[in-house]
Amino acid sequence: MEERPSPLDALNAHIVACDRCPRLRAHCQEVARVRRRAYADIEYWGRPVPSFGDPQARVLVLGLAPGAHGSNRTGRMFTGDGSGDFLFPVLHEAGFASQPKAVDRQDGMELTGLWIAAVVRCAPPANKPTPEEQRNCAPWLDEEMRLLTGLRVAVCLGRIAFDGLLAHAQRTALPGTMPPRSAFPFGHGAEFTLPSGLRLLASYHPSLQNTNTGKLTRPMFLDIFQRARRLADLS
Numbered sequence: 551m552e553e554r555p556s557p558l559d560a561l562n563a564h565i566v567a568c569d570r571c572p573r574l575r576a577h578c579q580e581v582a583r584v585r586r587r588a589y590a591d592i593e594y595w596g597r598p599v600p601s602f603g604d605p606q607a608r609v610l611v612l613g614l615a616p617g618a619h620g621s622n623r624t625g626r627m628f629t630g631d632g633s634g635d636f637l638f639p640v641l642h643e644a645g646f647a648s649q650p651k652a653v654d655r656q657d658g659m660e661l662t663g664l665w666i667a668a669v670v671r672c673a674p675p676a677n678k679p680t681p682e683e684q685r686n687c688a689p690w691l692d693e694e695m696r697l698l699t700g701l702r703v704a705v706c707l708g709r710i711a712f713d714g715l716l717a718h719a720q721r722t723a724l725p726g727t728m729p730p731r732s733a734f735p736f737g738h739g740a741e742f743t744l745p746s747g748l749r750l751l752a753s754y755h756p757s758l759q760n761t762n763t764g765k766l767t768r769p770m771f772l773d774i775f776q777r778a779r780r781l782a783d784l785s
């Protein structure tokens with residue numbers, strides 16, 4: 551008998567087939583058609599990028615959106631671009647990733663205790679999804695959070711991911727239990743507890759703009775994931 555996909559695998563299959571945002575779908579396909587010269591011989595993924603990680607995860611990493619020539623090329627979150635080159639060595643050192651280098655979907659990377667998702671699953675022009683596109687993608691996060699029953703900590707990479715996670719908390723909190731947005735000022739290292747009990751850790755995004763300028767350093771980023779480990783009671 552054919553094995554049924556797990557609920558998270560089934561959700562990922564729905565995400566990959568999603569076409570709610572015509573502007574983003576057209577952009578991803580155009581980037582995949584034209585390609586960057588360095589990747590001219592590589593077939594781009596060009597579709598919405600599924601989430602990736604350990605279904606038993608206690609820690610969620612929430613990014614902004616796939617990079618045009620990173621995840622939109624490789625088909626795996628944070629794989630194949632500068633942000634991933636900064637993220638995965640830190641995840642490896644913090645004990646979440648089996649190896650420090652993420653190259654493509656066949657590179658053998660395994661995550662333990664950690665799940666990687668994004669508030670928008672298609673690469674947006676200039677890395678700027680519209681508010682409507684963020685709203686279109688939000689139901690995927692809601693469903694994913696419902697299925698990830700072991701989650702204790704969410705690490706939000708950048709302000710848009712942070713706002714996306716707070717919007718999710720607002721949608722799913724019991725009436726009257728969610729404090730106002732002003733109770734959650736964004737800052738690197740800021741830490742909060744949501745009404746559900748989920749701990750929220752804010753971090754600057756590991757974009758080249760932040761890492762090349764020293765706004766986000768490796769020790770700062772490692773500290774975030776070591777804290778996430780402690781908050782999640784992972785040894």
Ligand code: SF4
Nearest residue numbers: 568570571598672687
């Ligand atoms: S960004 Fe999200 S909602 Fe929009 S098409 Fe991609 S997967 Fe669908």
